[in-house]
Amino acid sequence: MSSYNLTHLAQLEHEAIFVLREVAAQFERPALLFSGGKDSIVMARLAQKAFAPARIPFPLVHIDTGHNFSEAIEYRDWFAQDIGARLVVRYVEDSIKAGRCQEEKGPNPSRNGLQTITLLDTIEEFKFDACLGGARRDEEKARAKERFFSHRDEFGQWDPKNQRPELWNLFNGRKNLGEHFRVFPLSNWTEMDVWQYIAREKLRIPSIYFSHTRRVVNRNGVLLAESPYITLLEGENYEERVVRYRTVGDSTCTGAVESPAATLAEVIQEVASARVTERGTRADDKRSESAMEDRKKAGYF
Amino acid sequence: MSAATPTASATAHTDEHYLSMDLLRFTTAGSVDDGKSTLIGRLLYDSKAIFEDTLENLERVTEQRGEDNLNLALLTDGLRAEREQGITIDVAYRYFATPKRKFIIADTPGHIQYTRNMVTGASTANLAIILIDARKGVIEQTCRHSFIASLLGIPHVVVAVNKMDLVDFSEARFNEIVAQFSEFASRLNIPDIKFIPISALHGDNVVDKSDRTPWYQGGALLYTLETVYIGSDHNHVDPRFSIQTVIRPNNDAHHDFRGFAGRVAGGVFKPGDDIVSLPSGLPAKIKSIHGPEGELAEAFAPMSVAITLDREIDSSRGDLFAKLNNQPVVTQDIEAMICWFSPKPLNPAGKYILRHTTRETKCALKAVRYKVDINTLRKQTEDVSVGMNDIGRIHVRTATPLMIDPYKRNRTTGSFILIDEFTNATVGAGMILWPDGGDRAPTDQFADMGGL
DSSP states (O other), X not given: OTTOOOOHHHHHHHHHHHHHHHHHHHOSSEEEEOOSSHHHHHHHHHHHHHHTTSOOSSOEEEEEOSOBOHHHHHHHHHHHHHHTOOEEEEEHHHHHHXXXXXXXXXXXXXXXXXXXXXXXXXXXXXXXSEEEOOOOTTSOTTGGGOOSXXXXXXXXOOOGGGOOOOBTTXXXXXXXXXXXXXXXXXXXXXXXXXXXXXXXTTOOEEGGGSOXXXXXXXETTEEEEOOTTOOOOTTOOOEEEEEEOSSOOBTTTBOBEEOOOOSHHHHHHHHHHOOSOGGGGBGGGGGOTTHHHHXXXXXXX | OOTTSSEEOOOSOOOHHHHHOEEEEEEEEEOGGGTHHHHHHHHHHHTTOSOHXXXXXXXXXXXXXXXXXXXXXXHHOOSHHHHHHTSOOSOEEEXXXXXXXEEXXXXXXXXXXXHHHHHHHHTTOSEEEEEEETTTOSOHHHHHHHHHHHHTTOSXXXXXXXXXXXXXXXXXXXXXXXXXXXXXXXXXXXXXXXXXXXXXXXXXXXXXXXXXXXXXOSOOHHHHHHHOOOTTSSOOSSXXXXXXXXXXXXXXXXXXOOEEEEXXXXXXXXXXXXXEEETTTEEEEEEEEEEXXXXXXXXXXXXXXXXXXXXOOOOOXXXXXXXXXXXXXXXXXXXXXXXXXXXXXXXXXXXXXXXXXXXXXXXXXXXXXXXXXXXXXXXXXSOXXXXXXXXXXXXXXXXXXXXXXXXXXXXXXXXXXXXXXXXXXXXXXEEEEEOOOSOOOOOSSBOTTTTO
């Protein structure tokens, strides 16, 4: 009997596949939010496995802030083509031009928050009723309270105090007209699990996850990459550093870490001995104690 | 895949050890007073699952709030309302690993009004840690937590007798509590109970064995979590497979492929097996089984696979594959224990939507047999109004047949949720006792958690 035991990574894989299939079965128009970041790459890989030998039965959707890392964008386009998936891209720039939202002011105006508006508009445009996201509960404390199937009202809002209890493997995706769900198949994965899965599956990932030389500015302890969207403050200078990224988000709020890790094995070694959380490099989370909870309530990823 | 793709190739390097670790899901129920947060904090901290920036943040917030000791509860209280009120509202999931195992903690608040969270956290757990304050012994809350662990079929329970430092690490006191709990637990259905004397605050018997309890022969708590045998927690006897969706590629390469996708809920399936599709009763033979890493020689719970058959039969989402010689009961009448989640009480004449495995059907309440007094475990048959956080026994009739097993035998084919037709909220969780429309309500004064 002892042979009927799955390793933890296999358990997480089987669980995520179950969730992805529930989404395909319970919803009419799901979408997979794909940024070219490691979590969405793993999620897309799991979706391939969930429906093989058929193709993934929903499109990949990316909300492009226009401030993304070019390596991630090139990867995104290559990946969609490689797996033969339909790719939908919508731009924050267009939302700004249409007067749907306004650019932030300040020395590093972030379009991170503005993505929410473009995302909700995209959901409405395509009538998506479920958006698959790669968020994990170990990332951030508001996310630790998140369900696999997370209900959003007709304004796209999350009500954390009134979530549906989620028992066993019974996911309740029932909703009224105009409401939708965010679904997180990787809820129980940790950063280490994601890296180990990338290694096990031999997945290709954008090069910015590996050590490279880049001009950065140190702003409040966050190393921000040189870009036209950042205005240097007095006393600030760009300097060359050997860095890599632990998360890939909007370049105006995602910091690099100094690292010599150039291979996957070295990255895994580094993650194993890391003493700072993954989102410690995210300036968007540092805005307040409840920054993530507030953004999520409004409809953020 | 040209050389110009903006990617770096993943090397084949994998950490063999990391990949071979298994997974233990456990739940902790209790209040701050029991030292639950201190215990979780210690497990996370000593296993290096708390990062420096998290810890610094914790120190900063603790200081802002003018508290003396590092408030480890702030680690798990992720929502603004929780931090403001100093209470845990919702289940929080925590992750840590030791070189032996990976762990998922479902940390649930212990107050009576949060029974529903405890039930939620317990539904997927292999193990429950029940904390007892050594000074207080077995109290009502202990009974409640143990009842829920038993009701939800958690196979392993660790009774951590905490604050042993405050009773001078007294062996006599420990034995007294063991006796108290064992007497009470004899009415429950918990196959494996272990007792550990600990001090979460000082770390005795948490990660390392304490030299202050030389009379204690067992291992430290972490050792127990690392070594408890979970290989038989799933049912590997009765083959059950609920169809989630049907995969039909409709392309030239896989023209005839028709894969029934789903998750094995019990037993073992192999190519060549004679199966029966329920409720239709149509037989077929398994042609192939496809897992995430390719074709499989066998599939068992909780694997997600796609099964192809040797002939075309009409099966779709909500249908269930079993073996010809081992089938679940197909019925529209169910006796079940129910835990109620909604502020709107259970309507004894109400209609609800019932979700069982991958099947959804309307159902009507036929009877509320009794309500459980969760602190004494006695049945209440006079007042059977089931409100939020109440647990009771009901009889339900469904609009279409379900393929069920008793919850005690299979946590997947034995469980269901009730959904409000109008709000779509999940209002109740059910554990099937037996498929029986008759009056099998037992006469014993105690509730049916032992009978589950």
